[in-house]
Every structure is written in structure tokens, then in C-alpha cells.
Amino acid sequence: MKILLVLSALLAVSYGREGFGPGEQDWGYVTVRDKAHMFWWLYFTTANVQNVTERPLVIWLQGGPGASSTGYGNFAEIGPLDLDLKLRNHTWVKDVNVLFIDNPVGTGFSYTDSLSALTTTNQQIAEDLVACLEGFYRRHPEFEGRPFYVASESYGGKMxxxxxxxxxxxxxxxxxxxxxxxxxxIDSWICPICSILWWAPFLYNVGAVDQEGHDIVNVGAQRTKAAIDAGRFEEATDEWGRTEYLIMDVAKNVDFYNILKKIKSTGNSRTLVKPGTDEEISDDEKLDRIMNGPVKETLRLNVTWGKQRGSVFTALRGDFMKPVTHGVEKLLDTTNIKVQVVTGQLDLIVDTPGTVVWVDDLHWSQSNEWKTTPRNALSANGINEGYKKIRGPLSLYWVNRAGHMVPADNPDGMAVILKDLLSN
Incomplete structure (x- = not known):
């Protein structure tokens, strides 16, 4: 009897398997369509609970499209290990179960047997994600019906x-x-043109360009808008890219994800400078070595991480510049799903002014009340980490000292925002 009790106790606290890094994990594939295989990687919470389902499940969706959740979101932002494979103090796994999904298919360790199976629209991406979630539930039925949340960044927010x-x-x-x-x-690509139209004034106001540079960037932004207004979305994507190159020229390689980040200019390339060292390996290179090295080996995967990344973006070229503000309005008015918007003040590619514009312009049942809702301080450990505005199912957070990757740049502020998300 004692042996059976001990065995039962061991089974009660064992949820997954040993993976790469600390804690119990699980991972696998879901064939979401013919020739389309989506990879997921689950980290069970390390919180002091009797059963992991006492804590919610949070799905993390990365941007790009083509950037890997199991890579960037995991090692660069919220997973238990950082890019130096050291324990991260602010990992979300301490509080919740985190499910990273390499999405759309072709991203990270996800793959397609044929490039024709790549997604071309946001709706197709949504349907694949639903199929992936249902496949995940078949593997882990303990989470089915339990509360869960989606945290997304950049293009991940659109998805x-x-x-x-x-x-x-x-x-x-x-x-x-x-x-x-x-x-x-989080710094999400919900209204692309809203962000782009603010690039020039944003850069001018922080001193990254002069009036001439402002005017050059603004011309590119207006060309992008003209293509969108005419319904030429592939052309708009091309104009978006050209405008980014204009910024790199007139702003001398300002970082698109955090305008304060130090960058060493070497010809036409950019290398992030690691403070206090002469090392010039980029975070992308570091991550590639991790994912296609020890992670791939430990998880026993036979797929090259990131191999189809460029093809993923190309397949979505015609959908990339389309807004999904109408979808946000529909969520607010026709569902019980809360919507939290987060913007880092140092982000350029999805700048704060453009984000505030599309949020304030939303047409939903509480639009008028939203305009008069007061903005309050976002405090963490007695420090003002930003501001927040909440009305019904919609909330907007301005985050100080943070760029595009808010969880990495300001983990204290993001911890409060995450707590607010879960309290809903």
C-alpha cells in the first residue's frame, strides 16, 4: 500500500518530460492541414501548486511573420533561459504554464512538405492555430476547458x-x-499604416532625423499609404520595405525595435554591441546556434530551425499591410474576450503614437466613454513604469524604458501587465 501511495504521489507531480533547460516540459507536432505541420513547446509552471492546472495556460505568438516563438519569445524574452543559457529571473514560467507555438507553418521548427502549403492570409493562420490548439488538447486534455490567454508580439498580435x-x-x-x-x-501590427505615418514625426521628435530626414521618410510613408488606399497591398509591402531603408540611411542605422540600442555601423550591415566586450555576435546568430544545436539535439528534432522563414514572409506579402482593427472591434463588441494593448515608448517599427491613434479610433460600443477614461500610472515596486487606461474589455498600457520587446526591456512593468491580463 505504501508503495502505491508513493507511486501515486510521484505521478501526481509529474506532468511532462525532461527537455532543454529547467523544469518539466513537453513538445510535439500537430498536422494542421495536409503537408502542414506545426510545432509547439510547453513549459509547465514551476509555481508551488499541487496541480499545474491551478495556474492558467498562456500561449505566446511571435511576430515576423516568420519569427519563431520557441526561439525568440522563449530565449530572448520570457522563457526560463536567456540567450546566454542562464536562468532568467523574470520568466513567466514561474507564474503560468507557457505554450510557445511556431506559427505560421514554416516558422521555426514548424514546416510544410511543399511551399504551396504555406499560409497566404491571416484567416488561414487563424484556422491553423485552432487546429494546433485542438491537437494540443488531445495530447494534454487536462488543459481543455481551463482558462487560457494569448500573449502576442508584433505580427503575432495580428494573428x-x-x-x-x-x-x-x-x-x-x-x-x-x-x-x-x-x-x-504587445507592440502589435494591428494597423500598419498608423505606425508608418508616425515614423517621420517620431524620429524627428527624438532627434534621430533632422527636417530633411523627416521629409524623406514622410515621402516613403505617403507612398505606402497611397498603395494601401488603392488596394495594392503587395506594392504597399514593397513601399514599407523601401521606407525602412530610407530610415536606415537618414537616421544612420537607428534600431527599429529600440531607438536607444547601441549599434555598430559596419558598411551596410548592423551589429549589436554587447556592453563591456568586443564580442560582435548578433542575437540572431546566437539564437540560431542554440536552436539548431543543443535544442534540436535534445528535443530530437530532424527539422532545420528557421529554414522556411523567408518563404513564410513572401507567402504573406499580399496580406502583410492589411489592418485588423475591425477584428479588434468585433472582439470587443461580440465576444467576452478581453483585449489588452501594450506599447513600448522606445519602439519605432510599431511606434506608440501610431498605436494610440488606432486604439482611439476604434468604433465599438464604448468608444465615447473610452475618450473620457482617465489614464493612471503603471506602478511596479514603487516605480512608475508607465501608464494605463482601462474601459470595459479594452485596456491600453504605455510602458516606459521599453522598445518592441516589452517583456525583455521592462520585465517589472510587464509583470504587472501580465497580472492584470490574468485577473480578467
Missing amino acids: ATDFALELDKRVQQGQSKANLRAISL
């Missing part, structure tokens, strides 16, 4: 919006038992 809508539709039709409570859109 999260339609994912939430598609999932809610399936739930209403009785096709899914998923219990999605809220989504967090």
Missing part, C-alpha cells in the same frame, strides 16, 4: 486577433471547449 475570433466562433458553434479569456497585443 492573435483573428485566432481569437475564429476560436470564439467554434466555441459558439459547439465545436470547441476552449476557454479563451483575453489576448494581449
Whole structure:
């Protein structure tokens, strides 16, 4: 009897398997469509609980499109190990179960048997994510029906919006038992042109360009807008890219993800400078070595991480510049899913002014009340880490001392924001 009790106790606290890094994990593939295989990697929470399902599940969706959640979101932002493979103090795994999904198919360790199986629209991405979630539930039924949340960054926010809508539709039709409570859109590509139109004034106001540089960038932004207004979305994507090159020229390689980041200019390339060292290895190179080295070996995967990344972006070239603000409005007015918007003040590519514009311009049932809702301080450990504005199902957070990757740049502020997300 004692042996059976001990065995039962061991089984009660064992949820996954030993993976790469600390804590119990699990990972696997879901064939979401013919020739399309999506990879997920789950970290069970290390919180002091009797059962991990006492804590919610948070799905992390990276941007790009083509950037890997299991890579960037995991090692560069919220996972248990950082890019130097050292323990991260502010890992989300301490508080919640974190599920990283390499999405869309072709991203990270996800892959397609044929390039024709890559997604070309945000709706296709949403449907694949729903299929992946259902496959994950088959592997881990203990999470089905339990509250879960989606945290997304950059283009991941665009994907999260339609994912939430598609999932809610399936739930209403009785096709899914998923219990999605809220989504967090961190520096998200919800209204692309809103961000782009503010590039020039933003750079001018922080001193990164002079009036001449402002005017040059603004011309590129207006060309991008003209292509969008004419419905020429592939052309708009090309103009977006050209405008970024204009910025790199007139602003002398300012970093798009954090305007304060130190960059060493070497011809046409850019190398991040690691303070206090002469090492000039980029974070991208470091991550590639980790993912295609020890991670691939430990998880026993036979897929080259990031191999189809460029193809993923190319396949979505016609969808890249399309806004999903209408989807956000639909979430606010037709579902019970809360929407949290987060913006880092030092981000250029999805700048704060442009984000505030599209949020304030949303047409939903509490639009008028939103305009008069007061903005309050975002405090963490007695420090002002930014500001927040909350009205009904919508919340907006301005985060100080943070760029595009808010969880990495200001983990204390993000911890409070995450707590607010889960409290919904």
C-alpha cells in the first residue's frame, strides 16, 4: 500500500518530460492541414501548486511573420533561459504554464512538405492555430476547458486577433471547449499604416532625423499609404520595405525595435554591441546556434530551425499591410474576450503614437466613454513604469524604458501587465 501511495504521489507531480533547460516540459507536432505541420513547446509552471492546472495556460505568438516563438519569445524574452543559457529571473514560467507555438507553418521548427502549403492570409493562420490548439488538447486534455490567454508580439498580435475570433466562433458553434479569456497585443501590427505615418514625426521628435530626414521618410510613408488606399497591398509591402531603408540611411542605422540600442555601423550591415566586450555576435546568430544545436539535439528534432522563414514572409506579402482593427472591434463588441494593448515608448517599427491613434479610433460600443477614461500610472515596486487606461474589455498600457520587446526591456512593468491580463 505504501508503495502505491508513493507511486501515486510521484505521478501526481509529474506532468511532462525532461527537455532543454529547467523544469518539466513537453513538445510535439500537430498536422494542421495536409503537408502542414506545426510545432509547439510547453513549459509547465514551476509555481508551488499541487496541480499545474491551478495556474492558467498562456500561449505566446511571435511576430515576423516568420519569427519563431520557441526561439525568440522563449530565449530572448520570457522563457526560463536567456540567450546566454542562464536562468532568467523574470520568466513567466514561474507564474503560468507557457505554450510557445511556431506559427505560421514554416516558422521555426514548424514546416510544410511543399511551399504551396504555406499560409497566404491571416484567416488561414487563424484556422491553423485552432487546429494546433485542438491537437494540443488531445495530447494534454487536462488543459481543455481551463482558462487560457494569448500573449502576442508584433505580427503575432495580428494573428492573435483573428485566432481569437475564429476560436470564439467554434466555441459558439459547439465545436470547441476552449476557454479563451483575453489576448494581449504587445507592440502589435494591428494597423500598419498608423505606425508608418508616425515614423517621420517620431524620429524627428527624438532627434534621430533632422527636417530633411523627416521629409524623406514622410515621402516613403505617403507612398505606402497611397498603395494601401488603392488596394495594392503587395506594392504597399514593397513601399514599407523601401521606407525602412530610407530610415536606415537618414537616421544612420537607428534600431527599429529600440531607438536607444547601441549599434555598430559596419558598411551596410548592423551589429549589436554587447556592453563591456568586443564580442560582435548578433542575437540572431546566437539564437540560431542554440536552436539548431543543443535544442534540436535534445528535443530530437530532424527539422532545420528557421529554414522556411523567408518563404513564410513572401507567402504573406499580399496580406502583410492589411489592418485588423475591425477584428479588434468585433472582439470587443461580440465576444467576452478581453483585449489588452501594450506599447513600448522606445519602439519605432510599431511606434506608440501610431498605436494610440488606432486604439482611439476604434468604433465599438464604448468608444465615447473610452475618450473620457482617465489614464493612471503603471506602478511596479514603487516605480512608475508607465501608464494605463482601462474601459470595459479594452485596456491600453504605455510602458516606459521599453522598445518592441516589452517583456525583455521592462520585465517589472510587464509583470504587472501580465497580472492584470490574468485577473480578467
